[in-house]
Structure formats: C-alpha cells, structure tokens
Amino acid sequence: xxxxxxxxxxxxxxxxxxxxxxxxxxxxxxxxxxxxxxxxxxxxxxxxxxxxxxxxxxxxxxxxxxxxxxxxxxxxxxxxxxxxxxxxxxxxxxxxxxxxxxxxxxxxxxxxxxxxxxxxxxxxxxxxxxxxxxxxxxxxxxxxxxxxxxxxxxxxxxxxxxxxxxxxxxxxxxxxxxxxxxxxxxxxxxxxxxxxxxxxxxxxxxxxxxxxxxxxxxxxxxxxxxxxxxxxxxxxxxxxxxxxxxxxxxxxxxxxxxxxxxxxxxxxxxxxxxxxxxxxxxxxxxxxxxxxxxxxxxxxxxxxxxxxxxxxxxxxxxxxxxxxxxxxxxxxxxxxxxxxxxxxxxx
Amino acid sequence: xxxxxxxxxxxxxxxxxxxxxxxxxxxxxxxxxxxxxxxxxxxxxxxxxxxxxxxxxxxxxxxxxxxxxxxxxxxxxxxxxxxxxxxxxxxxxxxxxxxxxxxxxxxxxxxxxxxxxxxxxxxxxxxxxxxxxxxxxxxxxxxxxxxxxxxxxxxxxxxxxxxxxxxxxxxxxxxxxxxxxxxxxxxxxxxxxxxxxxxxxxxxxxxxxxxxxxxxxxxxxxxxxxxxxxxxxxxxxxxxxxxxxxxxxxxxxxxxxxxxxxxxxxxxxxxxxxxxxxxxxxxxxxxxxxxxxxxxxxxxxxxxxxxxxxxxxxxxxxxxxxx
Amino acid sequence: xxxxxxxxxxxxxxxxxxxxxxxxxxxxxxxxxxxxxxxxxxxxxxxxxxxxxxxxxxxxxxxxxxxxxxxxxxxxxxxxxxxxxxxxxxxxxxxxxxxxxxxxxxxxxxxxxxxxxxxxxxxxxxxxxxxxxxxxxxxxxxxxxxxxxxxxxxxxxxxxxxxxxxxxxxxxxxxxxxxxxxxxxxxxxxxxxxxxxxxxxxxxxxxxxxxxxxxxxxxxxxxxxxxxxxxxxxxxxxxxxxxxxxxxxxxxxxxxxxxxxxxxxxxxxxxxxxxxxxxxxxx
Numbered sequence: 001x002x003x004x005x006x007x008x009x010x011x012x013x014x015x016x017x018x019x020x021x022x023x024x025x026x027x028x029x030x031x032x033x034x035x036x037x038x039x040x041x042x043x044x045x046x047x048x049x050x051x052x053x054x055x056x057x058x059x060x061x062x063x064x065x066x067x068x069x070x071x072x073x074x075x076x077x078x079x080x081x082x083x084x085x086x087x088x089x090x091x092x093x094x095x096x097x098x099x100x101x102x103x104x105x106x107x108x109x110x111x112x113x114x115x116x117x118x119x120x121x122x123x124x125x126x127x128x129x130x131x132x133x134x135x136x137x138x139x140x141x142x143x144x145x146x147x148x149x150x151x152x153x154x155x156x157x158x159x160x161x162x163x164x165x166x167x168x169x170x171x172x173x174x175x176x177x178x179x180x181x182x183x184x185x186x187x188x189x190x191x192x193x194x195x196x197x198x199x200x201x202x203x204x205x206x207x208x209x210x211x212x213x214x215x216x217x218x219x220x221x222x223x224x225x226x227x228x229x230x231x232x233x234x235x236x237x238x239x240x241x242x243x244x245x246x247x248x249x250x251x252x253x254x255x256x257x258x259x260x261x262x263x264x265x266x267x268x269x270x271x272x273x274x275x276x277x278x279x280x281x282x283x284x285x286x287x288x289x290x291x292x293x294x295x296x297x298x299x300x301x302x303x304x305x306x307x308x309x310x311x312x313x314x315x316x317x318x319x320x321x322x323x324x325x326x327x328x329x330x331x332x333x334x335x336x337x338x339x340x341x342x343x344x345x346x347x
Numbered sequence: 348x349x350x351x352x353x354x355x356x357x358x359x360x361x362x363x364x365x366x367x368x369x370x371x372x373x374x375x376x377x378x379x380x381x382x383x384x385x386x387x388x389x390x391x392x393x394x395x396x397x398x399x400x401x402x403x404x405x406x407x408x409x410x411x412x413x414x415x416x417x418x419x420x421x422x423x424x425x426x427x428x429x430x431x432x433x434x435x436x437x438x439x440x441x442x443x444x445x446x447x448x449x450x451x452x453x454x455x456x457x458x459x460x461x462x463x464x465x466x467x468x469x470x471x472x473x474x475x476x477x478x479x480x481x482x483x484x485x486x487x488x489x490x491x492x493x494x495x496x497x498x499x500x501x502x503x504x505x506x507x508x509x510x511x512x513x514x515x516x517x518x519x520x521x522x523x524x525x526x527x528x529x530x531x532x533x534x535x536x537x538x539x540x541x542x543x544x545x546x547x548x549x550x551x552x553x554x555x556x557x558x559x560x561x562x563x564x565x566x567x568x569x570x571x572x573x574x575x576x577x578x579x580x581x582x583x584x585x586x587x588x589x590x591x592x593x594x595x596x597x598x599x600x601x602x603x604x605x606x607x608x609x610x611x612x613x614x615x616x617x618x619x620x621x622x623x624x625x626x627x628x629x630x631x632x633x634x635x636x637x638x639x640x641x642x643x644x645x646x647x648x649x650x651x652x653x654x655x656x657x658x659x660x661x662x663x664x665x666x667x668x669x670x
Numbered sequence: 671x672x673x674x675x676x677x678x679x680x681x682x683x684x685x686x687x688x689x690x691x692x693x694x695x696x697x698x699x700x701x702x703x704x705x706x707x708x709x710x711x712x713x714x715x716x717x718x719x720x721x722x723x724x725x726x727x728x729x730x731x732x733x734x735x736x737x738x739x740x741x742x743x744x745x746x747x748x749x750x751x752x753x754x755x756x757x758x759x760x761x762x763x764x765x766x767x768x769x770x771x772x773x774x775x776x777x778x779x780x781x782x783x784x785x786x787x788x789x790x791x792x793x794x795x796x797x798x799x800x801x802x803x804x805x806x807x808x809x810x811x812x813x814x815x816x817x818x819x820x821x822x823x824x825x826x827x828x829x830x831x832x833x834x835x836x837x838x839x840x841x842x843x844x845x846x847x848x849x850x851x852x853x854x855x856x857x858x859x860x861x862x863x864x865x866x867x868x869x870x871x872x873x874x875x876x877x878x879x880x881x882x883x884x885x886x887x888x889x890x891x892x893x894x895x896x897x898x899x900x901x902x903x904x905x906x907x908x909x910x911x912x913x914x915x916x917x918x919x920x921x922x923x924x925x926x927x928x929x930x931x932x933x934x935x936x937x938x939x940x941x942x943x944x945x946x947x948x949x950x951x952x953x
Contacts, residue, residue, distance in 0.1 A: 032890070032897060034803070046726035046889075060890050062898065065727075070612035079803040160501035167587050169612050198405040203505060203598050204587045205911070206608065212913035217478070218503055232728045233913040324728075361848035362766045368758035369774040372818060376777045379784060379792045386795055437692025445686045454693060456940060461700045463932045465876020467903045468925045471910050472703045475918070516699045523696075547682035569783075576785025578879040583910065603787045603879075610791070611883050626791045630784060637783030638776075 029058045031305045036064040037071020037084030039207040040109055040172045040226045041289045044324050045084065048317050052309055059305055067207060069169015069195045075101060075292045081302055083292035086171025087195045088271035102344070103270045103290040104337055106313060108259050108327035110250035111175050111285040112237040114230050115222045116215050117142055119157060124238040125150045125247045128183025128276070128284070131240070134222060135163060135180065136187065137201035142220065164214040164223035167204025169195040175287040176224045179275040224285075227251075228325040242284040243276055254283035255327040263330035270337070286327075296345045304346050314338060379630060387624035389617055398624065404589035404605075406613070411621040418591035419507070419599040420629075423581065424574040426511030426595070431518045432567050436556075438519070439526035439566075444552050462520035470583035473513045478504035478584060481512075485596050500596045505586035508595045513584055514574040522570030529562030529647060530555055565643030572636035576629060578603040602629045704929070711926025714919045724889050724905075730916040734924055736891045737905040740806065743893065744885060744901060745875055747810025752817035753867060759818070760825025760863075765851050775826070782819035789815050790880035798884055806892075806899035809885025813877060817870045824866025828859040865942045872935035876928055878903035902928055 042065040049061040064070070068085035075083030076097045083101075086109075094101055113126055130146050133139045139146060143156040166173045174195050181188040191197050205214040208225045212233050215223040227250045230237040239247040248254045258277045266272060276284045291310070297303040314337060318328040329337070390398065394411060401412025442455055482504035485493070492498050500506075533555045541551035556563065586598020587608055602625045613619040718733045725732035759778065763771045789812050797808035832855050840850035856863075886898035887905065902924050909921035 032892070032894070034898065043727045046728075050726045062888050062890055062892075064886060064898070067612055073612050077802070079798075162501055162503050167608055196406060198408060202588075203503065204608075207911070209912035209914070213911055216913050217474075220501070228728070229913065235913070355846060357846040357848055361846070361851070362762075362768055364848075365758050365762040365766055366768065366770065368755050369762040369770070371755050372759045372781065372822065373774060373777040375815060375818070376781050376784075378796070379788065382792050382795050383788070386791075434692045434695055437689040438696055441686075441689035441693050445689055456936075457697060457700065458693075460933070460936065461696065463872065463936050464700075464703060465878075465903065465925075465928050465932065467876060467878045467906050468703065468707065468929055471906060471921055471925050472706055474910055476702065476706055516696075519696050547678050549682035549685040550678065552685075572783050576783070576787070578785065578787045579907065583907075603785055606787050606791065607879055607882055610794075611886075623791060626788050630788045633783050633785055633788075634780055637780065641779055 031059050031302060033059070033061045033082070033302055033306055033309075034064075034080040035061060035071075035082040035084060035291075036066060036074045036080045037292070038068045038086050038171045038289060039065045039209060040068075040086045040111075040170075040175075041084065041107055041326070042208070043226075043228045043232070044107055044321060044326050047320050047324060048313060051317075051320065052312060055312075059309065061309065065207065065209075067166070067168035067195075068171030068174065071292065072169070072195075075294075078294075078298070081293075081297070081299060081306060084289070085195075085292060086287055086289040087174025088290065089292065097294075100295040101292050102295050102340065103292060104310065104340065105270050105288040105290050105329060105333060107318070107321050107329060108255050108286060108288055109325075110227045110255045110283050111172055111179075111224050111287070112227050112230050112250045113222060113224055113240065114212065114215050114235045114237045116217075116219055116235065117157065117159065118219050120154060121236055122151075122154050123236065123249065124154065125241070126238045127241040128179065132180045132184030132187045134161060135165070135199070135202070136184075136190065137163075159220040162218055162221040163199070163202030164205060164211050164218070164221050165199050165202040166196075166206070166211060168206045170207075171195060171287075171289065172208055172224065172226060173197065175275060175285060178273055178287075179285045182276040231325055240284050242282045243278050244280050244282070246280065248281065248283045250283045250285070250325075252322050252325070252327045254281055255286040256330070257282045258284070258286035259288070259327065259330055259333075263332045266333055266336055268340075270333075270340070288329075293344060295343060300346060303344060307341060307344060307346065310341055311338070380627075383623055383627040383630055387620045387627050389620035390624045391620075393617065394621075398621070399628075402591055406609070406615075406618045406621075409615075409617060411617070413602075413621070413625055415589045415591040416600055416602040416605050416625060417628075419585070420575055420601040420603070422507055422599070423510045423514055423585070423601055424571055426507065427514035427518055427574045428567060428571050430511065430515035431522060431570060434515075435519050435522035435567070435570065436526055436563060438523040439530055439563075440552055440556070442523075443527050443530040444555070445548065458520045458523060460520075461516070462524070466517065466577060466579045469513055469517060469580040473509060473580055473584040477509055477512060481506060481509050481596075496593045497595055500592075500594045502596070503586065503598060505584055505598045506594075506596045507585065507592075507599050509584040510581045510599075510601070511595070513580045514577055517577060517580060518570035518574050521573055522566045525566035525569055525644065526563055529559045529566055529644060532562070532647065533559045559647055561643045562647035565640040565647070568636055568640030568643065572633050572640065575636065576603055576633050578607050582607050602626075707922065707925050707929050710919070710922035711924070714923035715926065719920065719923055723891060728914065732920075734900075734902065734905055734920060736888065737900040737902045737924070738927070739891070739893070740885070740888075740899040741875060741902040743895075744806055744810040744813055744881070744899065745871055747807065747895070748813030748815075748817055748874060749867070749871060751811060751814035752821055752870070755814075756818045756821025756867075756870075757825050757863060759822045760829060761851060761856070763822070763826050764829040765847065765855070778819045778822040778826075781815070782823070786812075786816060786877055786879040787882075790883055793880065794883045801896070803896070804884060804886035804898045805896045806885050807895040809881045809899060809901065810895075812880035812884050813874045816874050816877060816880065820870035820873065821863075821867055824870070825859070825863050828862040828866070829855060831862070832858045861942060865939045868935050869939050872932045872939075875931060876903060878907055882907075 045063055068087050071083035071085050072089055072093055074080040140161055142159050142161055148156055177193050177197055181193045205211045208229045211223040212225050212229045215221040216233055216235055239249045241247050257279055258274050261277055262272050262274045274286055314334050321328040398413050400414060402414045403410045403412045404415060482502045485502040537558050538551045538555055541554040581601055582604035587600055587604060588598040589600045592599055606622050606626055610622050613622055721735050722733035723736055759774055763775050793808050793812040797811055798804055836854055836858055837850055840854040881901050881904050888898045888900045892899055906921045906924045909917035
C-alpha cells in the first residue's frame, strides 16, 4: 500500500484522478433534456432546439415526436422531463400524474384539410358540416353534390374518398375533432372529442408526417395536418368556412385573428380552445400548443436549464414562428406566461 | 460398463459452470411468458375470453375487442402460406434434386440472400414499390371481379394482399431451406429404389417427397410461424385498420402490428395490458407452431442413419461425443 | 404403353420446368429489391450521410451518423451478452451429458421462434420501466436476446461435427472434461462458431421492432447507455413514414448500407464454411 503512495505511483494516481475529474467535468457540462409529444409543432420545436443548441452548445434537447398521446403518457410516467401536446390534458390525465403538471403555450398553428385528387391542384372550399360528413363516411365520392356545389369551377372526378387520419393519440386530432364537434351535432354525439377517437372510417397513420405521407401517396385521399406539413410537402389544402361565413385559408394572419379574442381572457392554466372562433378573417381550425412541465420537477439542475430555454422561446424564439407557418403568441399571453414560469420550483 | 460413470469434481464444476449460462437461456424463455402474463392480468381479468370474440377496438372508450387482430394475423399468414408454400417446395425440389450441379451453389446463395434482407428493407420496398403495384393491379381488374366481396374496396394499396405478398417473399427462403434439409435427409435408398423400378425424375422425387412429407409440412409450418410474428414489413403495408374484413384489398391489422403501433403511447393501464395480452397470445401461438413443426422435422430427420441431428443427448451414452 | 411412357416423361419435364420457374419467381422480388435499394440508395450516399446528424424537420441534407453509431453500439452490447450465453449454452447441450440438456435445447428452439416485438415488450418491462426511461442498454439487451438462440444453434451443430476421435484423444490423455472441451474441441469448432456469430450479428443488425420501445431514438450524437439512442433501422422506419422526399432518399441510403453489410457478412460466412468443409475433406 505504501508503495503506491510514493514516487511513480503517486504521480500516476494523480494523473488518473485529474483525467477522471476533467472527464467528469466535461460530461457534467452537457445537459441532455428529454422531451416527447406532439408532431403538430415538431417543425418549429426542431428548429428551436437546433437554434438554441447553436447559442448554448452544452444544452441538448432530445425531442421524440410521436404524438400528443405519447407525450402525455411519458410525462405522467416521468420518463421525460417535458411533454408536448396540442390537446390539453384532461382532468383524469392530470390526476394520474404524480405531481401537478403545468401547461405552457408555445405557438399557434392551424390544422388544414389536405387532399390528393388526380387532376385537381386548386384550393377547394369546405364548410364545417361538409368536412364532418366526409369524415363520418357519409360523403364517399369527390364529385358528390355537396362538394361540387361548393366548388363550381373545379372538375371533381368520380373517385372514392379515402380518409387518412391519425392512428396514434394526437393533439392535431383533438383540434380537428374539437372543431367538427362544434359544427356538426352528429359528430359530437357519435364520435366525440379526444386525442384519440373511434373513427367511423379511415386509414390510420402515425404522426402528422404519417398522415401527410399517406395522403401524398394515395390518390383520392383526404386528411388533416398542421399547415407546415402541407406546405413543406407541396400537398394541396383547402379553405374552410368560418363563423362569419368567409372561406379562409390558413395563414399567420388568420390564425393570429383566431387567437385575438382568447388572448384577452386567457384562463390561468392556459388551457383554452380557439376553434371556430368569432371574427373576421379568422381561420376556424386554429389552436395553441402546449409544453407540459411539472410544477415541482425532481431534476432541479435540468429544470433551471429548461426554464432558461423557455424564456428564450418566449422571446427570440417567437421570431422563427412566422417563417415556418406558425403564428407567434399574442403579447398578452407572453406576459402571462413569463409570470407563470416563475411558479416552477427551481429549488 | 454397467455402473454409472463417476463424476469428477472438475466435471461437476464444468457442468455447473456451463449450466449457469444455459440456465440464463431457459430463464429468459420462462421469463417472457411470466412477464407477459403478469403485465396483462388487468385485461384478462376484465374481459376474459370475450376479448377474442369482440370486434370493437376502441381504446378511447375503453372497448378492447381483439378479434380483428387475430383475424388479420391468420388471414395474412395463411395467404402468405398459400403463395409461398408451393414456391418454397418447388425451390427445395429444384435445388436438391433437379438442378445442374454448377448452378446449385450460386442459386442456394441467392435464396439465402432473400432471407438475409432485413425486414425494414422489405417494408421500405413495400411502401414505395409494392403498394403502387397492388393499387394499379386493383384498378386494372375488371368490374365483375371487383364486385366479389373478396376483391372489393377502393384501390388504396395498403391492404391484406400487400401484407400477404411481402410475408410470402420473406417466408419462401426460410421454408425452402428447411425443406431442402428434409429432402437431403431422405435416404438415398428411397430414390434408388424408385429409379430401379423405372421411375422418371419426377416420380422418384415424388417418392422422396412422400417419405419426407412430415418434414415438409414441418418446414411449411415453420414458415407459417415466422409469418405470424413478422411486424415491421407488415405494419408498413397493411393499413393498420382494426377491422376484420373479407376483402383482400382492404386495409386491416395484425397482432404484431397493433403492438408496434400503439404500445408506446397506451396511456391508460388497461390499454397497455390489453396490448400485452395480445403479445402473450402471439407468444403462445408462435411457440406452439414452432414446437409442432420442429417435432415433425426432427422426427423425420432422426430416422436417417447416421443423422446429423440426433434427437437428444442421452446420459447413458458411454462414448463421449457420439455423432 | 408408349403413350404412357411419353406422358410420364412429359410430366417429369413439366414438373422440372415448374420447379425451375419457382426459383425464378423467388428471384424476381430479390432482384427488384436489390435494384431499388441500389438505384435509390447508392446515389444518396455521401460523406455527409456518414458524418452529419439529422437536420431539423423539413430541411434537406444532414446524415445518419448517430444512427450508424447507435446501431454499432447496440449490436456490440447484444453480442457481449449473447456470445457467452449462446456459446456456453451450446457447449452445455452437447458436452455436459446432463438430463437438463434437452430442456435447454428446447428453450433455444423456443426462443428462436419468439416474435421480435414480443421480445421488445419483455425487455421494456424488465429494463425500461425499472429505470424510468428508454435507454440504449435495453435496446442492446433485446438484440442480444435475439442473438442467443442463433449462436447456441450454431455452436451446438459445430460441436457435434467435431470428430469423436478428437474428444476421445484428449480424454485418453487424462484431460478433464472441461479441459477437453475448452482446449481441444472448442478450438476445432471455433472458426465455424465465429462464422455463426457474424451471421447472427448480420441478422440482428436489421431488426427494428425490439428497438421501438427500448432504445426509442434520438436526433443527437449519444454514447450514453442510459439514454435513448438512434439506430439505423428505427431511423429508416421513421423516415419511410414521413412525407419528406429528402428523408425518403436517406431511408434508401440507410437501407443500402444495411443490405451491403448483410451481403458482405453472408459472403464472408459462405467463404469461411466452404474453406472449412474443404479443410475437413482434406483431413
């Protein structure tokens, strides 16, 4: 034993200790934060995490985009630090979690009806009831009278309508069926509103990406995805009639208009629906999307790092929204949220 | 030497030492069964056997009827067997009996290559190549055929047929390799006797087939078992729709595919347990098919003199390493 | 009489042709798959593919470097677990003269037929839930479990092929059983066993289902075994389901890499077994 403590032995041990300490120090500096959930905002989250990593290389945020249902489940089980969903957690789901979970809106987005009709590239007009009837399986051909009536100038073929919907628990589904329930009493009673519903008809695909892919590859298909997925993949999408009777296309402006009314009366837990909102120029299938974080997270060091990210997200981060087709949060919401972030217990 | 041979201490240690590792293997198999049973008890308790008779799979409402999955699994696997069976046997016959010797090695290599392709690559090819083919096949069929229930439905592409075709392609090399082994283990005397009686090539082959029929059935069953459990290639082309439908062109679902799709986000315990119960039944079914087929094959190959695969190591053997 | 004979000969020729056709029919999809994989994948392979991380959603470019590393790491972990268990179980089955040996053989056959998704479920319960998170170690474990029966099988067959004279010679010289096995029999069977291990690795390198709920996936470079890790197969799966053409391109490239690896391993294994059998004949 004494031999180790003098001469070469001591120097060797000191070097080893130094290397280990340095190694541990390097490892300690990189914070890996795991999150999971919605595919609806995945495009902008992916951009945010990448941009934030450029500013702060020691912060790596690993996001598994596998649907809101997945995000809710993982945050309940605490296998991830944060969840993401566009369908707010239900009271039951929040009770099932070991601690109180807070919702933080990040950005606004739109769900658009996408379609793949051979020979038709124009933007079709849809009304709420017609969309509901299509997804209920009552309108089965593209040249159905109800559709040709809305779109007189467009030659719709006698092709079967194939419905593409989400196979996984999805906030995008929530937003879409929330809207359908408001415009179609039959939808409300027959199918209902949730992250995952009992679809009367349709092919399931996972994630916004899956539905986009399915519609893109299947002639005669119709589906519902977040706007950016339609744009990035050059898939045709239609306009939807709002409460004021106008046929509005999803855009940063029309989505911002949808949030205008809600911004003034935001509930303290931020869980609010803005589908089928009143007003002019409003896109009726718009929604907030939320991050889910525990009020009292177990991992305090990670929480500190993540809170810094959230503050950046509410500030500089919002600038990335518009170029990706999402609408930035209204300023009043940002202020309310900065105050709410302070509630996260960091000690 | 009629007394049982003495066990030396080092032999005992050898047996214990190697046995410990072998025990891990056995424990894993038992562990799978036990774990699956435990994790599915919520669903088993709640639904019992009705689980498998009901057709409504609606996790949101808490309705879990698993009939569509067993329908889809059996439908796709039997369809695959129908397509792959004759082809696999044909290949086995050709490569073991009728093939010119020079071609044998490269052809065997090529069929093995089919087996080596990863299932995700099959799935990728299925999505981008097979599905459009099935879609155009469907649209080119005359209307009177498409009026038959088994061939009805809109030309979506993702369908039972796509799944059956991909499974068939994946199963062919598997079954044909085993069938070839079975045919190789048919004693030469059988064929020689047939030729001596003046048979043609085919008639001698028929005699060999008849002799090895148990093993051939075993080979087909092994392929069937493989098709039952295949996940990735199937889930990418079958449409993932939990409905039991007759049409071969309709999107449907299988047991393996539903677990792959829904397990990661089964947020309520009942849903997760229901999926694990499906996994448990899949485990048991594939186990039974696997064991049944191996028994058929080993029974057959054991009869061959100097067989390469003796049935079991018997403790009474006094000559170590008896082949 | 003559008509009957001609008929029989005709039938024989027809059946021969049909069987040959069966071989062709099986080769058609093989040719198609290889064609598409090479046509769509080979062209997309570039330096970036092997060295860069995936780009944010919707942007083109980037690569699968983390998935490549992840697959290598998890296959390595699997091999680390499976080789000792598999080889020694094979030794136990053949050499231990124990009544328990047939049970082990049965278990190996049983495990061979277990669907990979079921193994994923099993490993999820024992290695993901207790550790409160998806992790690469669980992924490697599930791959290892799939390798075990393959390795056990190969070891068993090759040990049986070793001539009894070798064993008897060792024992006659006074070696204990373990000495005879590890110093004489095993080295004789070793080349074949190594070939079998390489083939087993090639086989599980292409597995996807067991990784879906064990290692999950990641967009970052990670060698941390306690965290989710990307893998080639899961990444290809995700890309294939997406609508992005660039991701499709990368999926094909990944498929090309996988198929090439498997092809090379299969050919090496074939060469090795051919040389082995030639050596045995020369003996």
